Amino acid sequence: MEDETQEEILAQFKEKRLGGWGLLQLTAGTGLAAYAVWAGILMPGFRRVPLKLQVPYIPASKRQVCNVMTLLKGRTGSLADLGSGDGRIVLEASQKGFSPAVGYELNPWLLRLARFHAWRTGHYGKVSYRREDLWKVNLSGYENITVFLAPSVLAPLQKKLLAELPEDAMIVAGRFPFPDWTACRIEGDGVDRAWAYHIQALRKHHRSSKDSKSAEQTS
Numbered sequence: 001m002e003d004e005t006q007e008e009i010l011a012q013f014k015e016k017r018l019g020g021w022g023l024l025q026l027t028a029g030t031g032l033a034a035y036a037v038w039a040g041i042l043m044p045g046f047r048r049v050p051l052k053l054q055v056p057y058i059p060a061s062k063r064q065v066c067n068v069m070t071l072l073k074g075r076t077g078s079l080a081d082l083g084s085g086d087g088r089i090v091l092e093a094s095q096k097g098f099s100p101a102v103g104y105e106l107n108p109w110l111l112r113l114a115r116f117h118a119w120r121t122g123h124y125g126k127v128s129y130r131r132e133d134l135w136k137v138n139l140s141g142y143e144n145i146t147v148f149l150a151p152s153v154l155a156p157l158q159k160k161l162l163a164e165l166p167e168d169a170m171i172v173a174g175r176f177p178f179p180d181w182t183a184c185r186i187e188g189d190g191v192d193r194a195w196a197y198h199i200q201a202l203r204k205h206h207r208s209s210k211d212s213k214s215a216e217q218t219s
């Protein structure tokens with residue numbers, strides 16, 4: 001008797017689950033749940049950023065941080081990390097003497113974590129983390145920039161950096177290189193690789209390739 005009712009329930013359940021409508025509900029439900037996780041837990045603070053410019057948080061490895069620092073060796077002054085995550089690059093840069101060392105990050109949880117790390121290591125006050133959209137920040141005051149973002153946003157970022165950065169600025173990219181630029185130095189291998197770029201050289205190259213193009217057109 002018990003078994004029978006159980007079987008009945010099971011059969012009913014199966015029927016419901018396997019019906020087209022039920023399946024649709026189920027997928028809609030999980031889709032919604034996935035979206036909620038993305039928007040609420042993984043990407044809070046990103047509501048105003050266009051979807052194709054959103055970059056999820058992946059922390060840099062120890063070796064990657066090390067490679068970035070090697071490329072920045074000998075440089076001092078201000079540094080900005082665009083999309084600073086838990087602040088590990090900013091903190092390391094501050095320890096290496098960069099001041100001010102600033103991180104831009106939209107995710108409030110990562111900002112809290114970054115501030116906690118700074119406090120724990122006695123760097124509170126030496127580093128700063130700003131809750132700002134990196135696309136809206138005026139970067140003209142920074143000569144040393146680090147980025148570790150997704151390949152899809154590096155192309156539009158090239159334009160912004162070329163337009164805003166001062167002439168002797170240097171940019172270090174982690175994990176993914178800029179698509180159209182030639183690096184002046186490369187450090188490390190595989191996923192930990194980092195690329196360094198000088199704005200001055202990029203602008204010169206840009207100008208000369210433009211000049212040769214217009215020369216071709218006039219000749």
Ligand SMILES: C[S@@+](CC[C@H](N)C(=O)[O-])C[C@H]1O[C@@H](n2cnc3c(N)ncnc32)[C@H](O)[C@@H]1O
Pocket residue numbers: 049053054055056057058059060081082083084085086087088089104105106107110132133134135148149150
């Ligand atoms: C791949 S993680 C790198 C984190 C950190 N720099 C590191 O190396 O460990 C990229 C970070 O950029 C942040 N981010 C993405 N788009 C942003 C934007 N428009 N403004 C500010 N931060 C952004 C993300 O929240 C994420 O934490």
Ligand SMILES: *[C@@H]1O[C@H](CO)[C@@H](O)[C@H](O)[C@H]1NC(C)=O
Pocket residue numbers: 074075076077078079141142143144
């Ligand atoms: C970034 O590095 C350059 C080259 O070493 C240094 O002269 C400069 O002071 C740094 N940036 C700023 C804004 O100070």
Ligand SMILES: *[C@@H]1O[C@H](CO)[C@@H](O)[C@H](O)[C@H]1NC(C)=O
Pocket residue numbers: 138139140
């Ligand atoms: C950024 O700031 C500099 C110096 O304050 C200014 O000259 C420049 O026009 C600003 N750029 C943008 C895009 O707002």
